[in-house]
Amino acid sequence: MKVLVSLLAAIGLISSVHAAEVKVAVAANFTAPVNKIAADFEADTGHKAVISTGPTGGFYTQIKNGAPFEVFLAADDERPALAEKEGLGVKGTVFTYAIGKLVLWSAKPGLVDDKGEILKKGNFNKLSYANPKAAPYGLAAVETLNKLGLYDTLAPKFVQGTDITQALNFVSTGNAEIGFVALSQVWQDGKLKDGSAWIVPGEYYNPIRQDAVLLTKGENNPAAKAFLEYLKGAKARAVIKSYGYEY
Template structure:
């Protein structure tokens, strides 16, 4: 009995040691689902995800320059592929965790019609979108406007956010009447949370394929390995789908 008690004490003492932390760079569009996933990840595994959010292009530059991230959840597939080719990402440890959807959104109910005709009418002062040089959702927004033939007419009205979070803030505060944001920012469980929106058909722009990759600093680290595995779990996939992403 005494031996059993001692063994249980040792196991109890060892458990916290096994818990680990993982530093994750997360594309701004994936902020809400990642926050939810991080909570469940810690509950289920004991590991903690330390999440930083921002623009994909900015994260790519930071990671190349030695930022201490161990896992990168990008808003595209290009940045992780480049990091893998450059040896900063671990070869063969890249996969697609979601396909993003673009939405034209206004905080005002009834302002955006279901077909996006508001873009052709141009009856607004400011149109927000993320910087297309660093944010894939911003690049997709430009593609949509070009396809609709409205980019030139709308150019004077465009205001750029550093990333999709700042772009959403411009629209949600009314500083821009309308803007291109990530569907995940305004959608949950099949319902638009507020305002009015046009969910841009996927064939209007290059698919927003979002890849995750294990970075060199995270190779062999328990929490980093566990997080990548967890992102492929049914529980994580259910969260991702609930925010409007496709798998």
């Protein structure tokens, strides 16, 4: 019995030695899927992913100022490439982990029609979207409104969030009747969670290619490399797809 206990203790010690932790900065739109993926990652590998979510632009500023992140999952393809160019990211590690979709959403069932005609009718008080300088989904919202020729007309109704999470919260709490948010925030397993929505056609905005990069602070961390490889795997991709992303 003592031998068995000693053997189990040794196995546990070996596992703890090989298990590691990785600090991951994640674009706010990817919050729900990354939490699921991180839990699966820990269960399958023993490594732990410590997730921080927020605006892509804000994270990049933090990374430039020395924040201890080891992996960066952005909401665009610009900043990971820039991180690599500026020596903040490891060369050759950038890849697209998801392609996001923009949606016009309301917490009220039946308010948003499936063609977005509510924007032309203007029968709402406030429209939320994320800061286009910090959040790619906010930029996509502006591009969509310009494509429709409605930006100037609807400008008095705008409520701007610091990131996509705040843009969603404005609508969820009723501070805005409708808002442009990430499809992943209101979509799961092939259907809308609640409310009403118009999935904006892809030709209305530039593709939201969400890229990942291994940051130099994680270059020697096996958990950082393992997390990025896990993100490319079938199990993680199934989770990503279930939230409405393409890849």
